[in-house]
Structure formats: C-alpha cells, structure tokens
Amino acid sequence: MPFIPHTEADIEAMLAAIGVARIDDLFQEIPERLRSGKLAHVPPALNEMEVGRLMQERAAQDGLYLTFIGAGAYEHHIPAAVWEIATRGEFYSAYTPYQAEASQGTLQLLYEYQTMMASLTGMDVSNASLYEGASGLAEAVLMAVRAHKKARRVLMPRTVHPLYRRVVHAIVKNQNIELVEAGYSGSEGHTVRASLDHFARDDLAALVIPQPNFFGVLEDVDELTDWAHAHDLLAIALVNPTSLGLLKPPGEWGARGADIAVGEGQPLGAPLSSGGPYFGFLACKEPFVRQMPGRVVGRTVDVDGKPGFTLTLQAREQHIRRSKATSNICTNQGLVVTAAAIYLSLLGPEGLERVARTCHANTNALIARLTSVNGVRRAFDRPVFHEAVLKLDAPVRKTLRALEADGILGGFDLTEHYPELGEALLVCATETRTAEDIERYGRQLERVLGQGAPSRARTV
Amino acid sequence: MSTTPANLKYTKSHEWIRRESDGTLTVGITDHAQELMGDLVYVELPEAGRRVTAGKECAVVESVKAASDVYAPVSGEIAAVNTALADSPETINKDAYGDGWMFKIRPADPAEFDALLDAGAYDAQVASEKH
Numbered sequence: 064m065p066f067i068p069h070t071e072a073d074i075e076a077m078l079a080a081i082g083v084a085r086i087d088d089l090f091q092e093i094p095e096r097l098r099s100g101k102l103a104h105v106p107p108a109l110n111e112m113e114v115g116r117l118m119q120e121r122a123a124q125d126g127l128y129l130t131f132i133g134a135g136a137y138e139h140h141i142p143a144a145v146w147e148i149a150t151r152g153e154f155y156s157a158y159t160p161y162q163a164e165a166s167q168g169t170l171q172l173l174y175e176y177q178t179m180m181a182s183l184t185g186m187d188v189s190n191a192s193l194y195e196g197a198s199g200l201a202e203a204v205l206m207a208v209r210a211h212k213k214a215r216r217v218l219m220p221r222t223v224h225p226l227y228r229r230v231v232h233a234i235v236k237n238q239n240i241e242l243v244e245a246g247y248s249g250s251e252g253h254t255v256r257a258s259l260d261h262f263a264r265d266d267l268a269a270l271v272i273p274q275p276n277f278f279g280v281l282e283d284v285d286e287l288t289d290w291a292h293a294h295d296l297l298a299i300a301l302v303n304p305t306s307l308g309l310l311k312p313p314g315e316w317g318a319r320g321a322d323i324a325v326g327e328g329q330p331l332g333a334p335l336s337s338g339g340p341y342f343g344f345l346a347c348k349e350p351f352v353r354q355m356p357g358r359v360v361g362r363t364v365d366v367d368g369k370p371g372f373t374l375t376l377q378a379r380e381q382h383i384r385r386s387k388a389t390s391n392i393c394t395n396q397g398l399v400v401t402a403a404a405i406y407l408s409l410l411g412p413e414g415l416e417r418v419a420r421t422c423h424a425n426t427n428a429l430i431a432r433l434t435s436v437n438g439v440r441r442a443f444d445r446p447v448f449h450e451a452v453l454k455l456d457a458p459v460r461k462t463l464r465a466l467e468a469d470g471i472l473g474g475f476d477l478t479e480h481y482p483e484l485g486e487a488l489l490v491c492a493t494e495t496r497t498a499e500d501i502e503r504y505g506r507q508l509e510r511v512l513g514q515g516a517p518s519r520a521r522t523v
Numbered sequence: 524m525s526t527t528p529a530n531l532k533y534t535k536s537h538e539w540i541r542r543e544s545d546g547t548l549t550v551g552i553t554d555h556a557q558e559l560m561g562d563l564v565y566v567e568l569p570e571a572g573r574r575v576t577a578g579k580e581c582a583v584v585e586s587v588k589a590a591s592d593v594y595a596p597v598s599g600e601i602a603a604v605n606t607a608l609a610d611s612p613e614t615i616n617k618d619a620y621g622d623g624w625m626f627k628i629r630p631a632d633p634a635e636f637d638a639l640l641d642a643g644a645y646d647a648q649v650a651s652e653k654h
Binding site for chain 2: 383
C-alpha cells in the first residue's frame with residue numbers, strides 16, 4: 064500500500080486547476096541533462112520482515128566485545144529509565160516540531176536540556192542541539208568567523224580529533240575559511256601556548272581548544288583561552304560532556320572564559336550503536352547568540368500571564384533569513400536529546416561527577432596495568448581524563464587483531480592519523496570497565512606480546 | 524497623509540539619508556520600513572572605519588518576525604555608528620528619523636547624494652509597492 068493519499072483523480076484535478084497536462088511538465092525548467100532519471104542503484108524494496116532481519120544481521124556485526132576504545136564515542140552505563148521514558152509516545156520523534164508552540168511538552172524538555180547544557184558548560188545560552196560533535200565543531204567555526212567579521216582563518220590544533228578536523232575542513236573549505244594546524248608537544252601531547260605565538264601575526268578568527276584533547280591529555284585551557292583573547296581571537300572550547308562533571312567549565316577558562324563551547328553529546332545517554340544517531344551540543348556567551356546556529360527554546364508568559372515555552376530568536380533562522388541564515392540547521396536530534404536530558408536529570412551534578420571520577424580512576428588503573436607489561440609505555444607525561452596514548456614495541460595493528468580474536472577491543476590504532484607517534488594506541492576505560500576487565504586485558508596483552516601463559520584458553 | 528520628511532533623501536530599499544554640515548551622511552531606515560518590520564529587537568551595525576559600497580548590505584535590523592538587511596545608500600567609509608541602538612533597538616520604532624539613526628558615512632563621491640530619491644519619489648515608490 065502506498066503512503067501517498069492522492070488518488071489519480073485528485074492529481075488530475077490539481078493539474079487541471081493550474082493548467083498543466085502532466086506532473087513532469089512541472090519540472091520543465093530543469094534541463095534534461097541535470098535530471099537523474101531513474102534511481103539505478105537503489106535495490107529492490109524489502110518488506111518489514113526482511114528489513115528486520117537485515118537490521119539484526121547488521122547489529123550482530125558489531126559483536127559482543129569488551130571494549131577499551133573511546134576516540135570520540137564512549138560506552139557508559141545508561142540507566143534503564145532513560146530510554147523507557149524517551150521512547151514514550153509523547154516524546155518519540157526525532158524531529159523538531161513544525162507547529163512548535165503546539166508541542167509544549169517537547170519545548171519544555173528542550174528548554175530544560177538547554178538549561179542543563181548552559182550550566183554544564185558555564186555558558187549563557189545553549190541551542191536545542193545539532194547533529195553530532197564533528198559537524199557541531201564546524202558550526203562553531205563558522206559562527207566564530209561570522210562573529211569575528213575580519214578574519215577567516217581558524218587555528219586548529221593537531222590534538223583535535225582527526226575525523227573532526229576532516230569534517231570541519233569539508234564543511235568550511237568552500238566558504239574561504241582556512242584551517243591552520245597547530246602542532247603539539249612530542250613529550251607531553253598537548254598544545255604549547257608559546258608555540259602559537261608565531262601564528263599571532265596571521266589573520267586569525269578563532270582558536271579551537273579541545274579538553275580533554277584527542278590523546279585524552281588535559282590542555283592548558285586557561286593559558287590558551289587568554290592567549291586567544293589577547294590576540295583578538297575567539298576561543299572555541301571542544302569538550303567532552305562527562306569530563307565537565309569534574310573539570311572546570313569552558314565559561315570559566317582563563318580571565319574571560321571561552322566564547323563558544325561545543326562537543327559530542329553521545330556520552331550523555333546514547334548507546335554506541337554502530338556510531339549513531341548521536342547529537343552535538345553548542346553553547347555560547349550572550350554577545351554571540353545571534354550568530355548561533357540551530358533552534359533556541361525560550362520561556363515566556365501567554366496573554367493570561369501563564370508560563371509557556373516558545374521558539375525564540377527565529378529571525379536568524381533559514382525560514383526567515385533565507386540564504387543569510389546562521390546555518391541550514393532547523394532541526395535537532397530531538398530523541399537523543401530527550402535521552403540526554405533524562406540522563407542528566409537522573410544523575411544530577413553529583414552523579415555525573417561520580418561517573419567522571421570513576422572513568423578517571425579506571426583509566427589510571429588501566430594505564431598502570433598495561434604499562435606493567437614489557438614493551439608497553441605511556442607516550443605522554445601529562446595528566447589525562449579517561450583516555451591515554453600507549454606506545455608498543457610490537458605492531459599495533461597485529462596486536463589489536465590478536466586481542467580482538469580474544470574478545471577484546473584493545474583501543475584505537477593511531478598509526479594512520481598520527482604516524483609521527485610510531486606504534487601508538489589510544490586506550491580508554493569508562494566507569495563500565497571493572498578491575499576484572501582491566502586485569503583480563505592486561506593478561507591477554509601479555510599473552511599476545513609473548514610474555515604470558517602460552518595457553519589459548521580464556522583466563523576469565 | 525505622508526509624514527516623510529521633505530529635507531531627507533531616500534533609497535528604494537527604505538533607507539533615509541541626511542547631509543550633515545561636516546559633509547558626512549547620516550543613514551537610518553524610514554518610518555515606513557520600521558512599521559513593516561514591527562518591534563525591533565536587534566540591530567547589527569558596521570564597524571567605524573569600514574568601507575562600504577553603494578547598494579551593498581552593511582547592517583541588519585531584526586524584529587520578532589523578520590530580519591532585514593540595510594544597504595549603504597552611497598559608497599564611502601563608516602564615520603560613526605549609533606551605539607545606543609545596541610541596548611535599545613526600539614528607538615528606531617519610536618523615532619526613525621531622529622534618535623533612531625543608524626550610522627554616518629563619509630561619502631567617496633558627494634555627488635552620489637544628489638542622485639538619491641527625494642521625499643515625493645520615495646512616497647510614490649511606497650505607494651506602488653502597496654499594489
């Protein structure tokens with residue numbers, strides 16, 4: 064059954080009313096050579112049972128592993144209530160409401176979400192979310208260039224997630240915005256403020272400051288923020304939301320605080336699920352609010368003085384500003400944001416801090432256990448949040464493959480994106496990793512590197 | 524009954540322009556424009572010293588229901604901006620031809636001013652837009 068309500072008679076009546084013979088005639092102004100014609104590569108339709116089967120098989124490909132990979136997506140415990148509530152019929156839509164004010168419940172939830180994110184980041188205003196972290200960073204860069212007005216170059220440290228850097232480049236390159244790469248300390252894995260000074264004469268609009276950075280390492284965020292402001296740059300904080308349960312919020316970095324805070328929201332209640340859907344968050348200081356992309360929900364009172372919620376500052380959005388809108392983002396990741404708001408409500412500031420502390424402690428325990436193995440050492444001598452770079456004397460790729468055969472995803476292979484580090488591996492232990500998990504990884508790594516018991520039997 | 528001041532010049536895009544004794548040109552949006560926009564909530568002004576080109580956008584006015592570009596009526600350099608509008612954009616609604624001025628341009632070619640619309644021509648243009 065087609066889900067199109069118009070009958071042939073309806074269509075003919077409508078065509079007759081506007082004096083057009085065939086539907087194709089409506090597209091006459093598009094030259095023949097620009098029309099795609101039939102969709103040649105779309106496979107035959109599947110029925111519901113077949114789609115269900117296909118999805119099950121795809122999901123099974125992820126396997127059931129003990130995972131020590133972070134690198135932008137993190138396995139956290141999600142209280143059962145989160146998705147039980149998020150998938151209630153009242154909330155179960157991934158899309159922004161078109162008749163927004165008719166959906167007071169959804170607007171209130173987004174308003175609460177914005178309040179939580181503004182509080183978590185120490186910023187004045189949060190939007191109702193973006194698609195995910197990497198494109199969120201691109202939006203932050205575009206926003207900074209608009210706000211700066213004079214410069215179109217942005218300083219992007221090499222310690223920023225390599226895939227984020229590629230996504231940002233893909234989005235901004237055709238807008239004449241140039242990303243300038245800043246290197247990092249080979250011994251400590253962080254962006255060194257003094258090394259930025261030689262960029263200062265360049266026409267720069269903003270500095271991206273990742274915290275923690277892609278190596279898990281904590282950057283000197285106060286110094287970097289003050290450096291940016293001293294050289295008339297905006298400071299864009301790229302932050303992990305879980306870490307903010309413990310670390311200083313971007314709004315308090317340096318003397319004036321960062322101007323924009325952005326990041327990946329997945330750690331707040333979204334399962335890994337093969338890489339998505341996730342959501343991006345973006346918050347800023349008040350002077351930049353009109354340059355902020357996405358929707359913003361505000362609280363107000365109606366004619367009778369009763370409190371209500373509304374979409375606000377819409378004049379900067381695409382349905383009003385057209386091609387000069389702040390971005391083409393009108394929607395958000397409503398369902399995942401719903402889960403995030405419930406997750407944060409259930410945990411509270413204290414719960415989030417406990418999660419962050421446990422992640423940090425587990426990662427330190429993981430580092431201690433793995434570096435006790437011969438031929439494994441830390442790459443950088445600096446504090447980390449919940450990830451760290453390890454250097455191996457053996458090839459990383461082969462080591463990871465052997466661990467995977469034993470049911471362990473041992474970390475993210477850095478050799479492709481950071482060849483200068485040699486055989487390097489990024490490992491992570493969230494609050495979901497137990498002491499037994501860490502010990503199991505340690506023993507398997509010893510075995511893989513030829514130091515442990517020769518038996519192939521599982522030790523746990 | 525038109526209230527369009529006869530001592531000002533105008534553009535088709537609804538800016539008004541007044542020649543000052545020091546040769547600069549003061550620019551704002553017309554009373555008709557502010558009425559179309561409704562309650563203004565935000566004004567984005569150019570920076571003093573910026574070079575602007577006749578017919579190119581150089582400022583933005585935003586109301587609760589719309590955002591609109593404001594165009595430079597002549598080419599030249601921004602000599603001053605009305606910074607008071609940042610905190611009280613509604614001044615444009617209340618006094619479009621007075622305290623609601625937006626910026627002053629030092630024109631590159633003073634003759635450009637003379638080519639702008641007079642009040643009568645502007646009123647005719649507004650009247651034609653209504654049909």
